[in-house]
Amino acid sequence: MPVIQKLNPFIWFRKYFWKLLFVSTVIFIAYMVYLDAVIAHQFSGNKWQVPAQIYARPLTLSLKEEITSKEIIEELELLGYRRVSKAAATGEYQYANNRFVVYRRAFHFADGFQAQTALSVVIKSGRVAQITNLNSNTSVKSFRLEPWLITRLVSAGREDRMLVSLGQVPPALLEALIIVEDNDFYQHHGIAPLSILRALFANIAAGRAVQGGSTLTQQLVKNMYLTNEKSISRKAKEALMSILIDARYSKDQILEAYLNEVFLGQNGENGVHGFGLASYFYFDRPLDELNLLEITTLVGMIKGPSYYNPRRYPDRLTERRNLVLRLMFEDGKIDKPTFESLLDRPVLVASGASLRKNKHPAFMDKVQRELRNVLANPDIRDSGVKVFTSLDSNAQRKAEKVVTERLLKLEGARKINKLQAAMVISDIDSGEIRAIVGDRNTNYSGFNRALDAKRSIGSLVKPAIYISALERPQEYNLATPLLDKPIELPDDAGSLWKPQNADKKFRGQVPLYTALTQSLNVPTVTLGMEIGIDNIATTLGRLGIDEPISRYPALTLGALDLSPLQVNQMYQTIANNGLQIKLHAVNGILSVDNEVIWSFAEAPTRQFDEKVTYLMNYALHKVTLEGTAKRIKQHFPSVNMAGKTGTTDDYRDSWFAGFDKNILATSWIGKDDNQSTGLTGASGALNLFIDYQKLQEPKSLVRRFPKGLGIAHFDSETGHATQPGCQSSMSLPAILETLPKRPEKCGTKNPKVEERKSFWEKLFG
Template identity: 40%
Template sequence: MASNKRRRQNASRPGRLHRWMVRLSLMALVGVLALAGYMVYLDVQLRERLDSRLYQLPARVFARPLILRERMVMRPDELEAEFEALNYRKRDTLTEPGQWTRNGMDYRVWRRDFQHADGREPAAVVSFRLRNDEISNLRDENGERLESFRLDAANIGTLLGGGDDRNPVRFADIPPLLANTLIAVEDQDFLNHFGVSPRGIARAMLANLKAGEVVQGGSTITQQLVKNIFFDHKPSLWRKFNEALMAILMELHYEKGYILQEYINEVWLGQQGSRAIYGFGLASEFYFQRPLDRLEPHQIALLVGLAKGASYYNPWRHPERALERRNTVLDIMLKQGLIDADTHRANKAKPLGVSSAGGNAQNPYPAFTERLLEELRPYYSYEELRTAGLRIYTTLAPSVQKVVEDAVSAGAANLEKTRGIQKGSLQAATVLLENQSGKVLAMVGDRRPHYPGFNRALEARRQVGSLIKPAVYLTALERPHKYNLATPIEDAPLRVESDDGQVWMPSNFDKRSHGPTPLYLALAKSYNQATARLGMDLGLENVRQTIRRLGVQADLPRVPAMLLGAVELTPFEVANMFQTIANGGEHVEPRTLLAVSDADGGHAQYFRRRADRGVDPVPAYLLRYALEQAMREGTGRSAFRRLPGSVAFAGKTGTTNDYRDSWFAGFSPGVTAVVWLGRDDNARTSLTGATGALSIWTEVMRSLPHRHGRVEPPRGVEFKPVNERGQYMDPDYCRGGTELPFSYETRLQPAPECAGRDRWRWFRNWFDRGDQQEAAPREEMTPGWGIDPSEEERRRERERQLQEQLRRDDESQQDPQPDEEPLQLPRREEDLRNRAAPVVEAQPWQREAPQPWELEDQWP
């Protein structure tokens, strides 16, 4: 019995084993099928993500490129500020693009290859000389003369901060030393494994066992790329399992070069606030302000070292750790034969060499960028600006911006110190425009120029005080049959009373009346009473329309106090207004935007200059002359002594009640600049326009290049001598008087003292016939800000010919003046009833509406 039972048991064992083998085989088959199915699923996910992969890149912003021209005005410090903005390095000899040399006043520059909006310009060398602050002998590397040479444009930041940021590079553009160093440090079996490296895993396990802690990982570069693209960084076995499978699949579908390229573009290498720095392309700019292909071995070693932990090895917060890690990578580079012993020794002795943390701001020019965004919004969505990688070409001039920033920061601090003002209480804003083009060359919205807070240049509406007065005098000068620069204006007490008893009685700054004063001096010396009388004679509505034609769209109160500056404008709006005067009456819309292209530099959209003729050139020139006198003998004379006398500067101070706001707005032949100083709480500053804003404006203007020489008058203007009563002093009969410009339409009364002085004039004229000499040629202007001297000479010749024709034109009829609407007068708290003064009734003037905008095909 027992033996039979044992035989049955022995007979059943093969059956059981067979059944277990079948079950295990079925389970393995199901597992393999399940794994295969899961890998198919992962493969679909992997290929869909990688094949349709588009980087989300913020828009990149570029400054205007500096164009070097023969006879262009440029000082060494300005030129070198442009080089600094471009991150060009000064060297004894040129060895690569992005370098410059100087020998005395001779310069050589190796321009980088750059994709402009209108095409790519390759790297090239140019040489030139700076003689008397003027560029000459501009030549290419073969010695051929050049009329102009355009440098590349400085990258001045990105738009819409926050999120992931990178500057992707193609495999062909990756420096071999970087690729080989990365493989040597991160994955020595990269070229041989199939996505997972058993040797690397074993090596990591051994190193960790020896150290007693996790000191080395076994992940390949392919696994790290998968983790960066698909997973978070939380450790788990399931994540590691998926990483391994997807790494194998990635190796099946993609070449090693593509995998390395994507890893180089995807690895996280730093953080700046909410902005994440991804990829070696952007990290090269972020840490060293250099393109990736221009990095030195020690710089490559630091970036490769940061891949292990950019936060832990942050070179600004933990420089010792970063230096140690960099040197470790240099040791590996030597061990692997990537660099020789001399290079290793020299690079290991170098400091970290990272740029200052503050210099890597994503948006270093917040005031300018805010205006840029306003101009972009009608054309591009928020999502496009944040993710499409657009290239935005702007008008910002880095050297001018630096001048303005330094002047504002130092000027505000100096005024607080010398004037006994509470430290840190003054705020400032500045806008600087190019007159002819309307380009915004610089903008500062805070005395801390890089602080991205409240932008006072665009958003601070403050009363402008006497800055509004030029509009009053322009309104008068547009009526040449009644007013001219020599017309006496009565500077005497004025009382304006409304029907409901509201009274307005302005007074001068010095509390005195000056009697009859020539119109140009009343403006130059900023007499309130004379200005108020003139404005009321002209009519408030006429003055309001003039302000509109000068480019101001803000609300304008219909009260007499408007004539003296009871108008709230931003510094940007004030610059817009004065630029029209500086540009001879042609209003050009201020702009920061030149062009926008796609991420590769193609399909560019250009933004053209938009202008309209708001004011006739003749009265605009006469007003300019009066504002020049404001600099010579009026409220701006303190600046005139510090500025070159050969430049035609013009401008106007502005001070508001209780010294709350200090303004100065002025211009040279090339640029217009406006400076505002005040306090955010609107408290008293004790500064006038002359003692406050003018000092900063002067420092800005004296640091910039300008066109020298007299500004040529337009056709329709002639200079004549007049006496203090505004009467013509015929030089053929008498001498003396002040020579002023007048419109041809102006008919001056002859001075009685000159009548009949020369009864033998006919006799002299008889013998003088045929002996007339040609007039001496006018002084040639030194070109600056892109002025073409030959074009300037042709323009002058055309104007001289037209002047002769205009002399024969008939006298035009004076326009009629319709009645004015009722005035809304401000209430005065003090008792003014006992002050005797005449009541002046206003007489308005209706002007034609401004001409429509005209598009002009001028870029950049």
């Protein structure tokens, strides 16, 4: 048998030591190169997906602008400005005797950077009387506050953060962070064995964990690259990567990355990462405006954001915060009086509502639809872009309030249920949408009735008919008599259609403006047939309706299905004196580097002569004085407004579109199953408009006379121009060049209006 020699391990190790060392070294170097590549790929590039930041419109104040002190205070409170007795720091304001002093924050708008500035604003008689830049002690014509952050469109990764640079971080925060988490940060090279031993002894002496052994660099590595697995291999990898990061990047770069990466809480499904976002989440203000108590609160939470959650465990957090204060005192960063005065102060945090998800879902639905059109690439949307919208946050909250409360009142008073509603509020001049409500549950993010519910608009179609007539000033003016007698017309099914007025009465004839203000159906149908259905459909297109339109006689009474948004577009053209601008919710988009990516640039187009729309607006104003919406005047006796009610067959849909000087509001009430509500436009949707305006500060509608327009006098029976002072005359605005140069004398007899046959009578006899 052969002799088997036993191999001595020591001899084997000596024999292969250098080879093993060489192979191990190569493997180690290769592994380090690999780790370095992993680090460089993320750390040197785009470290994080940053949500798109969605901003509301900024409040701009200009000399002589109509605005109340209450409206300004609402905006400042929304933006998290602190009201103090004497403002002295950014983010503070004072108010007394109709004078504001505001230390406005810096902000980068789509049109450039705005520096922080101290301003004085004086309000007199509901207008801006004076604006002074207190830094230069000079008068200025206008200024704007930074916009309110509505929400952040968080990606599928569920991480949310608001990036900050070291220059935006209060020095006290950096001091507290380093003292508590890594006192040797500027001395070690990524890992600090002595710190681990010191933390161990400190924790033993305290009987609990008061210090951590990991450096800030190690914590950064664990958060950015590794899992929370507790193993030797994971810890070794963490140490190696920490050394590499420390060798490759400066301490300031590492510290800035840590400030933006650290986990500081949970906002629903989304993690709150970084001090920039945490400052808003817990205190509703920028990081550079935090005081020492707020700073030490955030630093204290690093050890365990859930355990030290200030909203759930304030006592735990107070104890932890006081520890941070003590460490700062012992390190000489704060003096003893400051330390002792702060120990007993309670932890005061905001509700967190400012960063709540799904705020104003109906409006955000419109924003996201527009973003998909202008930013098709989702990677761009996740790159920290700033999206500037037209949302008026105060208007939005008030619209949501009135929808919720009014539907409950209507259901209770009329014993009906399952009502639904929608509202769209826009700025008349700019076409910017200020608010959208798409459901009675204003937090519901499903079916958006304001955008997608196409319902018959009823009498809201009538201005399209009357404006078509007024565009023929040789034939029609506000005084033109219209027949109000029974008529029969074939409908689209071949049957006879017999339109009726709402009160089932006939008046023989009425002036054109009365037919509109009283929303009389029969004169409207008669006028519509004289104008022609094709012409009415064309007018609707010019008003902004891009839907296919069925051209039947029933169109004259609103046999047309539109959404509240489409109705709002239609009335925007009328309210804006014939100038049409596309309704929109997004005004501009900036990249993370504050470069303009996109901006709304569509110019308004003139669709109707200003003289014609003035006459239409005069008639719509009359609707609110003596017509179907006269309750507006009862509630607002000193404010001029205009509008139109709409009611559909069997009271299925209740509509109102109305406007003051600045805003246009469209409201709808109905049922999803299309059953009767028992509500007219006046008894239903008009209430939403009135309720909303009661919460606002409505501005009186003022329209200048266009050139060529003036007050004329008309015989109330014939509609012919007469001399002033006639007993039966009425005074109305009219296009003067179309009137006879010599008006008729009082009492002149003329052929009666009945002798003029309509288009339909001429055609069928």
